[in-house]
Amino acid sequence: MGKGGSIRNRWRGLALALAACAPVAHAAGGAAAPAVFDWFEYTGRDAAFEAPLPAGHYRNPVLAGFHADPSVTVGPDGTFYLVNSSFTFFPGVPVFKSTDLVHWTQVGNAIERPDTLDFDGLGVSRGIFAPAIQYHDGLFYVVTTAVDSGGNFFVTAKDPAGPWSEPVWLPGIGGIDPSLFFDEDGKAYIVNNDAPAGTPRYDGHRAIWMQQIDVAAGKPVGPRKVLIDGGVKPEENPIWIEGPHVYKIDGWYYLSDAEGGTGPQHSQVVLRSRNVWGPYVPYERNPILTQRDLPDDRALPVTNAGHADLVQGPDGSWWAVFLASRNYDVRHYNTGRETWLLPVTWKDGWPVILDPGQAIPYVAKAPSFMRGDASQAPNTGNFTWRDEFDAPAQRREWLSVRVPRHAWADFTATPGALSIHPRREGLDTLGNPSFLARRQQHLVFEASTALARPERGIAAGLAAFQNEKYWYFLGVRRAGDDGTEVFLEKRAGEGPSEIVAMRAAGPAQALKLKVSGEEGDYGFAYDAGDGRGWQWLARDQDGTVLSTETAGGFVGAMVGPYARDERAP
Incomplete structure (x- = not known):
């Protein structure tokens, strides 16, 4: 994933700079430090489009x-x-x-x-x-x-x-x-x-x-x-x-x-x-x-x-x-x-x-009046779509769940990055979680991102979301004195969410996260930047919980960056 060494080096330098100078999350009740994402990439590979x-x-x-x-x-x-x-x-x-x-x-x-x-x-x-x-x-x-x-x-x-x-x-x-x-x-x-x-x-x-x-x-x-x-x-x-x-x-x-x-x-x-x-x-x-x-x-x-x-x-x-x-x-x-x-x-x-x-x-x-070449991407077919977050405004592909009353997605605070100011609302809220959502357009896909390790009391990562009762959250948070943990949280119905998997990722200052789907099988992986490359946190997870047949309603699955304020009120 990504565009080679120059992008990786730029991101690693940015992450270390943020780690050195970012403010510590404020005391309970104050604003939390933002979660910072360097890029997001989505790739679809459906057999029907080959x-x-x-x-x-x-x-x-x-x-x-x-x-x-x-x-x-x-x-x-x-x-x-x-x-x-x-x-x-x-x-x-x-x-x-x-x-x-x-x-x-x-x-x-x-x-x-x-x-x-x-x-x-x-x-x-x-x-x-x-x-x-x-x-x-x-x-x-x-x-x-x-x-x-x-x-x-x-x-x-x-x-x-x-x-x-x-x-x-x-x-x-x-x-x-x-x-x-x-x-x-x-x-x-x-x-x-x-x-x-x-x-x-x-x-x-x-x-x-x-x-x-x-x-x-x-x-x-x-x-x-x-x-x-x-x-x-x-x-x-x-x-x-x-x-x-x-x-x-x-x-x-x-x-x-x-x-x-x-x-x-x-x-x-x-x-x-x-x-x-x-x-x-x-x-x-x-x-x-x-x-x-x-x-x-x-x-x-x-x-x-x-x-x-x-x-x-x-x-x-x-x-x-x-x-x-x-x-x-x-x-x-x-x-x-x-x-x-x-x-x-x-x-x-x-x-x-x-x-x-x-x-x-x-x-x-095609209609006799069709214009243009055979490609219809990024609306259909197999393609890769990437957002470097280097534009000053949100691209049209991004949506939020319900209407944001506070501007929690910031595309200008850190040049070339997305800053999400985490809200306390979880993905199970009937309000507006700090989740930037993009449509899943393929039965076989990968979605990935790179982010700086969030400040203490903040969880950030990728959400795969159908509705407030059916979702996955592949998240990163601080652990111990200087540790990092990667976790997978799941909600599948009326009951509370549960932690499906968790793993220590050492003192990683910058990580990459990936969600992959192949029809009803989903996998969740991370790269802690320690030279080992992608590591699967959980594979063969039930993707049917993100299907409309299981979750009900009229929408499709969405995927994108998400951050949550986990500090005590």
């Missing part, structure tokens, strides 16, 4: 790792813009742009000011659900739901890179998954998933509602109406009709929705009407996308496919972005719900993403 791309093809998923609930629109210059759910991670609602639907660059976040929303007290998979993006009359709109923290709202921007407006709250619109539809006559409508009228007939019984909205005033107007009650086959008691989008194409209003829950039974269905208010008639060959009809034991399985949004390219072709997951051991997936891309085929006036029984391809023929 095959070379033929000319004119692209690689799926187009956004690997936790990028759930994609929504896409076209700006006035033909550029595509896409947003994803962020739940309680911050900054929230990442905004990507692309000229070809294949190569994406993050340009901003629709939720980026710390005082916009408050996620304290919420589990990781609450917060921002299923944002939808639309462009209309000079403005970009993102409408979404802050679950358990305010309800439905929208924000606007002239430039998707920001700044985005303060939230315009919609207290009259209940439920989740709102999206906007702007009709040709200038009227705007909001559609979303909410409970049906009256008492639900069964668990998962939902409805799709619509109401006209005055976006200038930020208020719904007129009556709400149910467009779908239950799903496209209500007699079969379908569950979780959600994620609706309305499109007007060739005189038809198309209503496309996810159905079946966002797990293995997930699917996409479509209905249409000549009137925006309906009645909407379902396509007789629904679903237009699913993977639930494929065998569990297939190679490199893709599951959970659904929650699609459609967009038209400059050549008249139609495309769908949607979520799906890459599994191992049948049901486990640590990389979360990812963003995939497939062409839409029109059959007798109906849009079809994938015929029944077809597997979602990892390599597909």
Whole structure:
């Protein structure tokens, strides 16, 4: 790992200088000395990404790792813009742009000011659900739901890179998954998933509602109406009709929705009407996308496919972005719900993403308007991503768990290094731990860092995190008079965390730490700089505790630098 001797020598000199001049951690109640990290590196090596791309093809998923609930629109210059759910991670609602639907660059976040929303007290998979993006009359709109923290709202921007407006709250619109539809006559409508009228007939019984909205005033107007009650086959008691989008194409209003829950039974269905208010008639060959009809034991399985949004390219072709997951051991997936891309085929006036029984391809023929080379890194494929922490601000790949109320990540205090001011909050908090999180994007990966030995009373290292109840912490702390210990801490469920392994590392002033994963097997290693190189602290650890199947919720595993203040209050 690393860039050779010059980097190692620079780091070793920096670590010794810090050890000599860093302040001792203050007395209980005062600020603790920061933990200092020199670099972070992430490498992914998935078998699904090893095959070379033929000319004119692209690689799926187009956004690997936790990028759930994609929504896409076209700006006035033909550029595509896409947003994803962020739940309680911050900054929230990442905004990507692309000229070809294949190569994406993050340009901003629709939720980026710390005082916009408050996620304290919420589990990781609450917060921002299923944002939808639309462009209309000079403005970009993102409408979404802050679950358990305010309800439905929208924000606007002239430039998707920001700044985005303060939230315009919609207290009259209940439920989740709102999206906007702007009709040709200038009227705007909001559609979303909410409970049906009256008492639900069964668990998962939902409805799709619509109401006209005055976006200038930020208020719904007129009556709400149910467009779908239950799903496209209500007699079969379908569950979780959600994620609706309305499109007007060739005189038809198309209503496309996810159905079946966002797990293995997930699917996409479509209905249409000549009137925006309906009645909407379902396509007789629904679903237009699913993977639930494929065998569990297939190679490199893709599951959970659904929650699609459609967009038209400059050549008249139609495309769908949607979520799906890459599994191992049948049901486990640590990389979360990812963003995939497939062409839409029109059959007798109906849009079809994938015929029944077809597997979602990892390599597909690209749009005729694709630009750029075959590489889609660092969004997908096998690659190495490294942060030398030599920029004055946090890179967009880094997130925090919930909204930081204090600036604990400092990229300028020590040139070429990240200083984390450790907070007392552990990884099991419902607040904001001092953890800088990056998505795990591969089933087979390594993540490593170099850090100075923290001051007494501070633990620092690498966290591999799914949510507040499921995580690993590979940490370093001082021990004895001048010793260093490396430890692995684990939490896997409702009980308290436990120390899985611990080892003395001598008087090391600077260490390197590494987390490796291969599907459900994780390993944790350290290099104390004593000439012995990498030493395994623990191997064959259960990585399924970082899978969504085990931990629950809607996110994927994250990895990154973490520091914790362990001093007595």
